[in-house]
Amino acid sequence: MYRGEVKQMNYLLIIPRALWKTFFILNFVLGLIVLYPFFFILLSKRKWFPLAYRLKRFWARWIMIVPLLFYKITWKTKKENLPQPCIYCANHASYLDIVLSYLVIPKFFVFMGKQELDRVPLFRIFFKDMNILVNRQNLKSSHRAFVRAGVDIDRGQAVFIFPEAGISSSGKLRGFKNGAFKLAIEKQIPVVPITYLNNWKLIQNGGFFKTTGKPGISRVVVHPPISTIGMSQEDLIPLRTQVYNIIQNELNNHTNENR
Numbered sequence: 254m255y256r257g258e259v260k261q262m263n264y265l266l267i268i269p270r271a272l273w274k275t276f277f278i279l280n281f282v283l284g285l286i287v288l289y290p291f292f293f294i295l296l297s298k299r300k301w302f303p304l305a306y307r308l309k310r311f312w313a314r315w316i317m318i319v320p321l322l323f324y325k326i327t328w329k330t331k332k333e334n335l336p337q338p339c340i341y342c343a344n345h346a347s348y349l350d351i352v353l354s355y356l357v358i359p360k361f362f363v364f365m366g367k368q369e370l371d372r373v374p375l376f377r378i379f380f381k382d383m384n385i386l387v388n389r390q391n392l393k394s395s396h397r398a399f400v401r402a403g404v405d406i407d408r409g410q411a412v413f414i415f416p417e418a419g420i421s422s423s424g425k426l427r428g429f430k431n432g433a434f435k436l437a438i439e440k441q442i443p444v445v446p447i448t449y450l451n452n453w454k455l456i457q458n459g460g461f462f463k464t465t466g467k468p469g470i471s472r473v474v475v476h477p478p479i480s481t482i483g484m485s486q487e488d489l490i491p492l493r494t495q496v497y498n499i500i501q502n503e504l505n506n507h508t509n510e511n512r
Contacts, residue, residue, distance in 0.1 A: 321468035
């Protein structure tokens with residue numbers, strides 16, 4: 254197929270992609286509006302947070318099923334053996350990663366999300382007390398966020414962090430920040446790597462009319478936990494590199510298999 258034909262095909266896909274993404278967004282908003290009163294109540298007391306988490310899992314299924322998005326999880330560790338507390342570290346190439354996280358992880362966890370989420374109407378309720386907002390460009394905000402994460406870990410809760418601290422629009426893995434691994438070593442809790450193989454091909458980050466949006470099957474790999482017991486801050490870079498390589502190798506294998 255010639256380059257001109259490929260370009261013409263991409264133009265022909267603009268309208269169906271835009272229509273599908275519009276439908277996805279409307280479905281997302283509708284679910285949030287319908288469930289908001291229940292979230293408002295369940296997020297008013299910490300003891301009800303696990304119930305709010307279960308409701309989030311229900312909403313995540315709603316978000317996925319209606320626009321014909323499905324998922325397949327490859328477990329390289331037994332699901333029932335997921336440690337609690339721990340730190341989940343995943344690559345981040347699509348907003349779909351956040352939704353899928355609630356379906357992949359059956360046990361309650363706390364999300365660490367970027368500060369911009371606080372500007373989304375209705376959505377900020379999830380970050381008032383339950384989840385954690387962080388402005389990585391501000392050292393004080395970043396420090397407060399990780400102190401708060403440490404408190405949640407001390408309560409026995411897992412924390413989910415995207416160590417790239419941003420979304421890749423091409424699916425390529427970017428460099429990892431140190432925070433997640435420093436926290437894991439300080440608290441001596443395991444790190445569980447998670448690889449989202451193709452979410453960026455289903456809902457791509459970027460311009461609304463320039464990026465991909467379509468139904469399909471999301472493929473996820475949950476890797477075995479990495480123990481940090483006995484590690485010190487001298488082990489931070491090797492731990493970060495180990496997690497990075499696990500995720501990168503899984504992405505490479507997926508790319509090679511689909512050539």
